[in-house]
Amino acid sequence: MKILVCIKQVPDLESRFKIAASGTWYAAEDLAWRLNEYDEYAVEEAVRLREASGEGELVVLSLGPERAGEAIRKALAMGADRGVHLLDPLSHDKDPRQIAGAIAEYARGEKFDVIFTGLQSQDRGSAQVGLLLAGLLALPAVTTIVAFSHEAGLVTVRRELEGGARAVVKVRLPALFTCQLGLNTPRYPTLPNIMKAKKKEVRTIAVTDLPQVAALVRTEKLAFPDKRGAGVVLEGATSEVADRLIAILKEKTTVLK
């Protein structure tokens, strides 16, 4: 079984964001970076499938600047066999179609049996790249999976729906799946596996060496939301803050007597 997982490096969302000088994206300085949470589930599911199928290969791919290599190393330490880095220092300016287009250029000749992506990236949240990739490769796709099982080329998944209900869906491989939170419990890479990952192959391909895909969307502005301002902000874990909160609750709600 030949498996591909697409992963993206995203900023830690607890970071304090600043708008970049361009006005269209966040400043990359002073941010901590991590593997997109949804993609952690995708990597874990792929590693499990790879372990269960025994033979074959699990490739992890990321399109992004130099530092995206860290996310690839993490996935390798979780159990992927080799990495592909589509190097693009301008990836933050690319729209979903351009990103999916570049990944498709790489993936087309590789004939993957299964592709996993996250449902969405935490910074963009467009929830498009996976499905666009499937479309470009003419593969069936099922989104938002919270359970996956495979038997002899037939995959059964559960798709999560609003309210927490699930749809049970069957599809034949090859196919692409987009992974939702809670699909599995992603493993922590162990130290020996982190060491092993350093020796695994990562092939770097400059996106400028791939056929170019035209943009369909332009970002005009990135900004902080207008604060609704109605709320009171209390700072600090002190006795006075707790007293003030209790006083407010007594005044504004009927639940504290």
Place this chain on the structure above:
Amino acid sequence: MKVLLVGEYRDGKILPSTYETVAFARKLGAAAALFLVADPSDLPRFAGKLYLAAAQQCGEYNPEGHLALLLQAVQAEEPDFIVFLHSAYGWDLAPRLALALDLPQISEVVALAEGAFVVPACNGKLRRTLRPLGQRAVLTLQSGAFNADGEPAGTPQVAPLTWAGSAVVELVGYEAASRGAVDLSRAEIIVSAGRGIGKPENLALIEGLATVLGGEVGASRPVVDAGWAPHERQVGSTGQTVAPKLYIACGISGAVQHLAGMKKSGFVVAINTDGDAPIGEVADVLVVADLKQFVPLLTGKLGGV
């Protein structure tokens, strides 16, 4: 301007989200037609043209089939925008349509900005304004962002659509959400734990506060996904919808899917180390503090009152 709205139908029912697309069309000031794969004997309330395919024949989840049907409707209608909800149905189908038509897609629209569209970024901490290049685009709307004003009304003029392919993905059936004994929707006070509790042992702090207040414990999704709390405690779009008199969110960032479950609460207190966390937008009081210190302090004081 013309829009084609994509309604939703599941498990034998037209979903109310369908009417959010209608509200959006009104806000845009566009002439609207509706597309729906549903039971033809149960029409939506809509004054306009309805492209309708039978769910009995085409399946409720059949992406290839629904895409083929939508392409027929788009060809007949020639809309400027094709509008979905950003939902399990919408985000699954919209990119397939965008690719088939070679159109841009803008996901999770929350507001209009003079021909451009505002969408959230970084889990709601930031907003992006996006403009499609070209005249036409596929849009998905954040659920709850365009609320239907008043009861939907009208009788549609039906344009029937048919499909005769074989499904590539097969919908076998549905499984209901696990519902335990707890009914959070009736609770007057809910104290909820988010990922900010850090480790499962700290859930005791949240339980302690809930106990002195006589309330129930709720949780955000990561707490449930990690197995620290059962699913019946999850508040949000894929958990329970609650409306207590008092909701205390401890270590919860305020992602839109969480807010969807608790924004009808009477009074919201958030305890968060990050003063910029989006939960601040809905909180009546935001306490910027470490919950590990603040929650026990508050519990102690309330226990003494």
